[in-house]
Amino acid sequence: MAERMHTTPLPVQPEPSGWEKVKRFISSRVRSGGSRAKDALVPGATAAIAAVAAYAFASIIIGHSEPYFAATSALIALGFGRDPHIRKALEVAIGVTLGILVGDSLQSLLGQGYWQGVIVVFVTIMLARFIDSGVIFTTQMSIQAVMVVLLPIPPEGPLSRSLDAVIGGIIAIAITMITPVSGRRETVTGMRELFRSTTDVLRELSTALRTHESRNGWTALIEARGLQTEIDTVRTAISDVHKAATYSPTRRSARQDLDEISRTFEKTDLAIRSLRIIARRVITVIDELDAKSTTSDDVAKLADWFSEAADAVAVLGRSVAEPAAPGRHRSLSIARDALGAVTTKLTPTQLGAGTLHGEALVMMCRPMMVDFLEATGSDHSEASSYLPRL
Template identity: 30%
Template sequence: MTDGGATRLTRGREVLRRRLSLSGLQGRLTRLRARLPMILQAAIGAALAWLVATTLLNHPLPFFAPVTAMVCLGLTYDNRVRRVVELTVGVAIGVFIGDVFVHFFGSGVWQIAAVTVLAMSLAVLAGAGQLLMLQAGIQGVIVATLVAQDGASFGRWLDALAGGLVALAIAMLAPGRSTVKRPRERAFLVVSHLADILGNTAEALRQHDAERAAAAMQTARGLQPELDDLREAASEGLAVATLAPLRRRHRSGLLAIGAVIGPLDLAIRDARVLVYRAEVALSVGESVPEAYVDLVDELAMAAQHIGDELQAGRTAQEAREDLVVLARHSTWGTRGASLSAEVIRAQVRSTVVNLLVLTGMTREQARARVPHTRDDLDPGPQRAQDQGSEG
């Protein structure tokens, strides 16, 4: 045996030894425990789908019913309800097109190609994503090849539909806990990333670091996909909490998370403008007063406070006082401040309004807490106290 062959053999033995080691076995057992609920749901879904198709539809061999149920319930819990619907539609389209072609044109090479093109095209016209489109093509090919001659034309798509409906019912009635927990976790991440962006922008202004400001701008642009994920997670979580009896107690919390998405979206847009003007100021050498940099830093800390409250499962009302104090500080401009500096101050104030709305205020209430001038302080407790001391 050559030296290279001996080396490969030694490595193979080492890999096998690691795979058979106790730690490797424990890791596989841990993964099995984590996936066991999904495995059990797939098994129950397959059995129920077969039962529904044989008893209610009176189909003697409903192959596609348990297959569709297993495919749908084998999805991860993220966006599961939406994907179950998507897969069900895709499978049903593919099976129906396959049935039609086999019935009228038989099975063969050109029929397989035609079924694939037609099923995938119809799935796209139905608003399919890539997953639905591929499933439509795959199921059409299965009908046109493996089960083309069993004489059950036009019934198989009903089996697929029955399997998908069983899977949807199970996904709704026994969803994973992550479905209702994920929106709050995503909201915390988005707000925390917003706080990081603002904090990095303030530090870039202090250090006159244009590259750091540019990096913050790049990160700010990447917040939109995160916000889209949050919106999708909140929508699915609310659907599950509305329809699943075991998750209904989470409905009010999910409604609260859904309510923050709009003002959070606006706050992120404001922050992007703020970071952009900071990047411009550093690039062209415009001066930004230290007081304005402090405003950006305070805004970052207020945003992080909001994120911490969301992560703890509380409303963000605790962070209101931070924002109101910041609003008062932002009222005073600095004589001779550059255009970029004044835009930064304006965007701080606009972001404060949107974050106050995020804490549960109406937009009118939030605007009232952000004074327009030094002589127009917010109508909060501090002003009443000041007026009382003057009297």
């Protein structure tokens, strides 16, 4: 008769009282609010300066009595994102100016009143939808138009508000261009995460070959396919930095740094595409070995190779975090040596690939490693020179 196992029940945690829930909610809101306020310090200060500068310019230089639309146009064009972007500021400034211009023009023709307001807003919405498909663009134009048509006409005349909007937009764009925006932190963070995930996939493939577990291979394949999200994130971050470096005088010096990071990213993207195919081939190799009832020793060298490749790719991932060019170049050189040492082993004979699928797996790894080597800054001929003769 089997003995009954006696277990001690886990203590039941008491449900928090209503007051405790309220305190937790307030504490959570305070923390999140404080974090948002901290992130908004620079954008908030920039927006405040832009709004007041636009108002002051229209009032003092142009001589407008109440240039509210200069301030509102600058605020809306800048927005409250963490980093302003030239294209976004330009699009918003155009939308705001068009909305005010349409309102001014129709008001001068139709006069001021409620039914005129209906016509102005309707025409503005139709025009906005014709120009752009974005909902925000349409909303901005219609809001500015209805404000124009319902507010009293300024002493300088109705079209003066359109000039105020142009002033606000120009000041917002100028501030965006000279603001020292740097997206390198986001780019580097994304690249490090991408390399970390790629390293995990390689290690998972090593484990799958070592243990003859195709489930690990499927896990690696799923993770490799999931890398596309991280790739898209990094590509967006690089695109944002490229725009800033193109239009902003304060970021011109970052172009060389950006070019190197872009090259590393593009070659890594190509390597990861190969990695997805390799992960699928690893599953096939394991299934073939299981069908023949062989031992894991038959692919031990392949498993060791994937582990070494993971270490080498991890070195490449750490090199992108180097802030200065000399340090980054030294790190890339170390990564090149590590990747090259792994690449020199890529022959079916050295890795003990005695089956057709095993040989195919080794051959698939060769272009992947060439791409990783090119990601360190090597040209194609230099990277290919690491491949051993077959």
